Amino acid sequence: NAGVTQTPKFQVLKTGQSMTLQCAQDMNHEYMSWYRQDPGMGLRLIHYSVGAGITDQGEVPNGYNVSRSTTEDFPLRLLSAAPSQTSVYFCASSRDGGSVGSPLHFGNGTRLTVT
């Protein structure tokens, strides 16, 4: 049972480049989300999904897109990378559809640097 799998672990981008951070879970969880973790700012919600075909914006959605075509996958797209997007990104999932009424499980993170 792999849990929540994120790829890649590390990535360096130049300003203006685009890329997709992959996230997959094998627990049949309805709820999936993306957070970024920055020093002094804690963990902040970027986008979330309460089920396949349903996505919504979190606290800091600008510059990011998501889609949820299957229950298992929830990729995060950076459209045009900026140095302000240098961060550690975490994908997380939980069984509960929307009220986060069950434990949240995190992937191991992706450390992104934008130069």
Add this chain to the structure above:
Amino acid sequence: GIQVEQSPPDLILQEGANSTLRCNFSDSVNNLQWFHQNPWGQLINLFYIPSGTKQNGRLSATTVATERYSLLYISSSQTTDSGVYFCAVATPFTGTASKLTFGTGTRLQVTL
């Protein structure tokens, strides 16, 4: 929005010591979770605890939702307990979902 404060911000313990970490929140919440971020950056869910007390080995947690606080107890600490401990509270965010708001964490270092 809701404020989540954790104390102490930093804690150094000798191996074998006990400790209590506190999480205060400013409004009523749907639920509360505790996480441990180890020195390699992994975030591990320790407890899902909207109210009451739970125990898991040397760790236990108590949430008193009516008084807006939660406590995490670590007994007989080990070096592997080092890292940052976060509490996170769930509050309504949109019509379809709640969101977790994280505290700023307690950084724990356990020394030999």
